[in-house]
Amino acid sequence: MISAMAAVLAGTVLACFLAILPGLHIYNVMGLAALFLYSLHGGGLAAMPEVYIPFMLGLVTGWSVLNTIPSVLLGAPDESAIFTVLPGQKYLMIGRGYEGTMMIGAGSLAGVFMLVFLIGPFAPKFLPVVRYVFNPHMHWILWVVIAFILMTEWPKGGNRGPAGWSKFFDAWSTLGAGLLTFFLSGLLGFLLLYRPLVSVDDAFQNIMPAFVGLFAIPWCLINAISGTEVPKQYVCDTLNINGDLLLRSSIAGGIGGGFAAFFPVITGGIGGLLAGHATAQRDERIFMMSQGVSKVVYYTGALMLFFAPGLFLTRGGGALIIKGLYTPHTWGDYYLALGSIALSGAVSFLLMSPLTKWTLKLIKVVDYRHISIFSLGIIIALVFVITGWVGLFIMTVATGIGLIPVLFGSRRLNCLGVLLLPIACNMSGVGEPIAAFLGLLK
Amino acid sequence: MKGIAHFISGVTVASFCPWAVEAAQNGNPAFFILGAVAGILPDTIDFKFYRFFYHHEVSVEPNPSQLDPQLIADAVAAAIAEAVATGCPVCVKLATIRIGADNWRQYRVKIDPDAGEVRVQFGPVVSTGQVPQPGTLPATRPVGLAKLSVPILQSYEPIYTIDIFDGPSFKFTRNEAGQVEIDFLPWHRNWSHSLTFGLLLAGLTSLWTWQAGVVVFGAHVLHVIEDQMGHMGTNLLPPFTKKRMPGLKIMHSGDAFPNFGCVWLCCLLIFWNLYAAIPEPLYHFSFIRLMLYTMIIPFSVFGVVRWLLVRADKGHPETLSTEWNI
Numbered sequence: 001m002i003s004a005m006a007a008v009l010a011g012t013v014l015a016c017f018l019a020i021l022p023g024l025h026i027y028n029v030m031g032l033a034a035l036f037l038y039s040l041h042g043g044g045l046a047a048m049p050e051v052y053i054p055f056m057l058g059l060v061t062g063w064s065v066l067n068t069i070p071s072v073l074l075g076a077p078d079e080s081a082i083f084t085v086l087p088g089q090k091y092l093m094i095g096r097g098y099e100g101t102m103m104i105g106a107g108s109l110a111g112v113f114m115l116v117f118l119i120g121p122f123a124p125k126f127l128p129v130v131r132y133v134f135n136p137h138m139h140w141i142l143w144v145v146i147a148f149i150l151m152t153e154w155p156k157g158g159n160r161g162p163a164g165w166s167k168f169f170d171a172w173s174t175l176g177a178g179l180l181t182f183f184l185s186g187l188l189g190f191l192l193l194y195r196p197l198v199s200v201d202d203a204f205q206n207i208m209p210a211f212v213g214l215f216a217i218p219w220c221l222i223n224a225i226s227g228t229e230v231p232k233q234y235v236c237d238t239l240n241i242n243g244d245l246l247l248r249s250s251i252a253g254g255i256g257g258g259f260a261a262f263f264p265v266i267t268g269g270i271g272g273l274l275a276g277h278a279t280a281q282r283d284e285r286i287f288m289m290s291q292g293v294s295k296v297v298y299y300t301g302a303l304m305l306f307f308a309p310g311l312f313l314t315r316g317g318g319a320l321i322i323k324g325l326y327t328p329h330t331w332g333d334y335y336l337a338l339g340s341i342a343l344s345g346a347v348s349f350l351l352m353s354p355l356t357k358w359t360l361k362l363i364k365v366v367d368y369r370h371i372s373i374f375s376l377g378i379i380i381a382l383v384f385v386i387t388g389w390v391g392l393f394i395m396t397v398a399t400g401i402g403l404i405p406v407l408f409g410s411r412r413l414n415c416l417g418v419l420l421l422p423i424a425c426n427m428s429g430v431g432e433p434i435a436a437f438l439g440l441l442k
Numbered sequence: 443m444k445g446i447a448h449f450i451s452g453v454t455v456a457s458f459c460p461w462a463v464e465a466a467q468n469g470n471p472a473f474f475i476l477g478a479v480a481g482i483l484p485d486t487i488d489f490k491f492y493r494f495f496y497h498h499e500v501s502v503e504p505n506p507s508q509l510d511p512q513l514i515a516d517a518v519a520a521a522i523a524e525a526v527a528t529g530c531p532v533c534v535k536l537a538t539i540r541i542g543a544d545n546w547r548q549y550r551v552k553i554d555p556d557a558g559e560v561r562v563q564f565g566p567v568v569s570t571g572q573v574p575q576p577g578t579l580p581a582t583r584p585v586g587l588a589k590l591s592v593p594i595l596q597s598y599e600p601i602y603t604i605d606i607f608d609g610p611s612f613k614f615t616r617n618e619a620g621q622v623e624i625d626f627l628p629w630h631r632n633w634s635h636s637l638t639f640g641l642l643l644a645g646l647t648s649l650w651t652w653q654a655g656v657v658v659f660g661a662h663v664l665h666v667i668e669d670q671m672g673h674m675g676t677n678l679l680p681p682f683t684k685k686r687m688p689g690l691k692i693m694h695s696g697d698a699f700p701n702f703g704c705v706w707l708c709c710l711l712i713f714w715n716l717y718a719a720i721p722e723p724l725y726h727f728s729f730i731r732l733m734l735y736t737m738i739i740p741f742s743v744f745g746v747v748r749w750l751l752v753r754a755d756k757g758h759p760e761t762l763s764t765e766w767n768i
Binding site: 090126129130132133134136137139140143144147148151152154155156158159160162163164167168171172175242243244247248251274277278279280281282283284287428429 | 444445446447449453466467469470471474475478479482486489490491494495496497498503537538544569571572573607608609696697698701702705706713716717720723724725727735744747748751752754755
């Protein structure tokens with residue numbers, strides 16, 4: 001038990017440093033850890049699952065709580081955090097970056113609470129039934145989600161001037177850019193799925209350069225070019241939230257994150273979008289906290305469900321990586337997972353305040369533009385180290401697509417076409433004909 | 443109701459159709475996609491197409507650096523007077539005031555039929571989420587006031603809040619009794635939200651298969667019924683009817699609880715319909731048990747917990763409101 005606790009803490013502490021590095025996804029680190037474990041096994045050594053599983057859970061939980069810091073303060077969000085960036089950066093720009101980050105952190109803590117005390121006890125009993133009923137219907141659920149993403153983008157222009165085509169085209173410039181982004185990223189997804197450009201050894205990192213290019217790089221580039229001046233930051237003693245706000249955030253975020261953790265290909269960003277619409281919450285504080293809840297429930301919850309007896313659901317990269325190493329089969333595994341999540345979540349939240357203060361000090365000392373350029377450098381270096389020149393090329397193409405919504409003011413979630421389109425087509429059995437039409441099967 | 447409620451309602455309609463579930467089980471998602479699209483289509487037509495082509499005789503664009511409510515009140519009163527004088531409908535659009543990437547100056551217009559006047563007042567700066575930003579109320583907040591010379595007939599609420607994206611529009615029409623009728627958002631919930639248009643859409647999709655027509659018509663009708671729960675109502679049978687039938691005023695379209703309740707109920711109905719379509723299910727439960735475990739108990743627990751939390755926090759739920767005295 002002590003070794004398991006030590007492993008959780010080690011994973012959480014490592015996640016602290018990894019979370020601060022912008023652009024680095026925890027699944028990439030888990031993939032590298034898995035490679036290390038395979039090499040140990042190949043050398044005749046073996047690590048105990050009671051050690052490396054809590055370590056991995058600590059990594060994921062710690063990262064899903066703490067990656068709010070670079071998302072908000074350094075402007076380098078991953079896909080699940082893109083919604084928190086706008087309100088979060090707004091808080092940063094009025095000197096309340098600490099408050100904004102801690103608010104999302106409070107949401108993350110509520111997410112950990114939900115996972116361990118609400119979802120955890122009920123998941124093994126009820127979720128197998130849900131999976132049994134929905135399993136043959138996953139394909140149309142995915143198509144319906146795609147239709148929702150594409151149909152609910154709000155036209156931002158066309159508010160002035162006489163009625164007619166000019167007004168229409170003004171409004172549709174953002175909507176058109178959104179549609180273009182979705183279909184271009186979908187094409188990129190087809191390419192990556194049917195003609196993987198990254199070497200077989202790095203196959204589990206196939207999608208990483210595309211995600212970095214679509215989500216992280218455009219934001220860093222804009223920050224670096226715009227030369228944003230961050231105002232003086234204030235560290236508050238209390239957060240302007242109460243139990244009612246936290247409850248409403250937990251419901252909204254829990255539903256969004258839970259939906260994303262349970263259904264294939266649905267990511268935390270999509271879950272957050274759906275939950276935001278469904279619960280119709282306008283308060284920015286609820287919005288930010290709910291995104292904190294959603295992020296933790298999505299990343300950590302997906303991994304937790306992998307250990308749930310009677311379910312053993314494989315959703316998300318983390319579960320896939322662990323599946324290659326270990327197959328859970330007992331309630332003991334589940335309790336180990338729940339305990340690891342609880343411990344790591346609590347420690348991560350306690351670390352959130354000092355790490356946020358440290359990052360704010362960094363922003364005060366170093367020019368924000370330099371931080372953005374440094375972040376950009378780290379991201380590019382990581383992509384190069386993990387996937388080589390080919391990965392850099394994919395990242396560059398993806399950056400071009402990822403810049404479209406940033407420049408036209410459309411929804412960045414459209415970039416998720418990279419996953420949604422090819423996988424929805426495959427699930428409906430039309431993936432291969434389309435790939436053949438695109439010349440990807442020759 | 444909000445878009446997602448209409449959208450999921452359309453999916454729910456499809457789930458009630460055995461042929462849609464059977465097709466989905468065989469890998470064909472078309473009926474469910476059709477239901478979802480038809481569910482949200484009336485609003486898509488209005489907000490993404492029709493409103494850009496709708497002509498306004500008067501467009502009121504307040505100056506962000508010189509907030510003068512009197513100019514707005516006078517412009518609205520003048521438009522009403524013009525409708526009376528000419529006998530022709532006059533459409534007025536009140537523009538929003540954008541003052542940053544995510545910030546808008548909020549203002550309110552009250553067309554008061556009892557007092558026979560238009561009152562206008564500026565409010566705080568709000569975010570695109572319509573959240574007031576602290577410390578942004580103007581130091582002085584005079585009320586612009588213009589008297590009306592004719593009786594007014596309201597079909598919606600008397601107070602209009604103008605803040606984000608596109609501002610509202612009104613059509614002022616003199617009726618036979620000499621009153622001026624106010625038609626709020628004349629381009630919205632009109633022909634696109636009618637049963638006749640639903641029939642037309644269903645007829646078109648029936649060219650593919652009649653089952654598709656049933657799904658589309660059901661989703662469209664449910665949209666109309668849901669909207670009829672609100673204040674504005676819909677024009678049900680154009681070209682035979684010209685005006686919107688007043689709504690039941692049970693809720694506002696943006697209310698959180700009815701929207702979430704609708705979405706959640708739809709999810710449960712979809713789940714039940716998919717379960718009921720399984721020939722020999724592995725698990726057995728009744729509809730009542732499903733609703734008890736997934737709606738009645740969780741909603742009751744939420745209500746009690748929220749009540750306790752609000753009570754612990756001085757007894758008032760926190761709201762995002764602004765003091766108005768118009």
